[in-house]
Amino acid sequence: MTEAAGPVLVFDSGIGGLTVLREARMLMPERRFVYVADTAAFPYGDWDEEALLAHILALFERLIEDIRPVCVIIACNTAFTLAGAALRARFTEMDFVGTVPAIKPAAERTVSGLISVLATPVTVKRDYTRTLIESFASHCHARLVGSRYLAALAEDYICGIEVSDKALWDEIAPCFVEEEGRRTDIVVLACTHYPFLANRFRKLAPWPVDWINPAEAIALQARRVIGRHGGADAISGPNPDFAVFTGNASPAMKRLMQGFGLSVAPPA
Numbered sequence: 001m002t003e004a005a006g007p008v009l010v011f012d013s014g015i016g017g018l019t020v021l022r023e024a025r026m027l028m029p030e031r032r033f034v035y036v037a038d039t040a041a042f043p044y045g046d047w048d049e050e051a052l053l054a055h056i057l058a059l060f061e062r063l064i065e066d067i068r069p070v071c072v073i074i075a076c077n078t079a080f081t082l083a084g085a086a087l088r089a090r091f092t093e094m095d096f097v098g099t100v101p102a103i104k105p106a107a108e109r110t111v112s113g114l115i116s117v118l119a120t121p122v123t124v125k126r127d128y129t130r131t132l133i134e135s136f137a138s139h140c141h142a143r144l145v146g147s148r149y150l151a152a153l154a155e156d157y158i159c160g161i162e163v164s165d166k167a168l169w170d171e172i173a174p175c176f177v178e179e180e181g182r183r184t185d186i187v188v189l190a191c192t193h194y195p196f197l198a199n200r201f202r203k204l205a206p207w208p209v210d211w212i213n214p215a216e217a218i219a220l221q222a223r224r225v226i227g228r229h230g231g232a233d234a235i236s237g238p239n240p241d242f243a244v245f246t247g248n249a250s251p252a253m254k255r256l257m258q259g260f261g262l263s264v265a266p267p268a
Ligand code: DGL
Pocket: 012, 013, 014, 016, 017, 042, 043, 044, 045, 046, 075, 076, 077, 078, 079, 120, 123, 151, 190, 191, 192, 193
């Protein structure tokens, strides 16, 4: 009998990775998933980069030891563009599937040549993001828009707290550029929290644009990587997936996790 593989660990600073978990489960119904929300450190977008890198590496020492996953999906642009290379170098036996701003597909699809990349302040500052633009979008005008508050607003919104149109518009307004008769036609949602707000963004947009959400592409990549490990682990019981919070989680957030079919485990 082959030994059951560990679960797939889906990681984010908060609820954003649920947008990726949803797709990953549809593509891999035979797998078990553990969702880790680093609520103790949320929001990542506000952190000093060196301190955040050290924090993520230290946290993963524990997570990999405790959860023993078959693969890790870093469902967070901020964490992966900052710490992806260091995580792979530190845990050489582990497969990490990352999330990076979907600049390549945006550059392939744009008609006007004006694209915007909406992300946390840490992600827009990363060389990783700038290299993606140089490599794939040099023929476009790519505007980087760093938003300080959107990830927290997405958490509020999804947990039932009112979020005003003005608060959202103030964050997304710089994405809309008009230049010599051309207009932005694609906005990359380069933070996994933002797809939760996509319908609100659509209503506020001064003209229609494509909002690119990379969740499905990340899940497809995870399935390819995990496929290399062969047989799936047996799912035992009706609800084996669970969520772990590294810090406090509001009752609304716990309910949200349960709504995604995750039982809530004690803090990591
Ligand atoms: N969901 C995260 C991302 O994709 C970050 C949100 C935050 O903690 O600021 O970048």
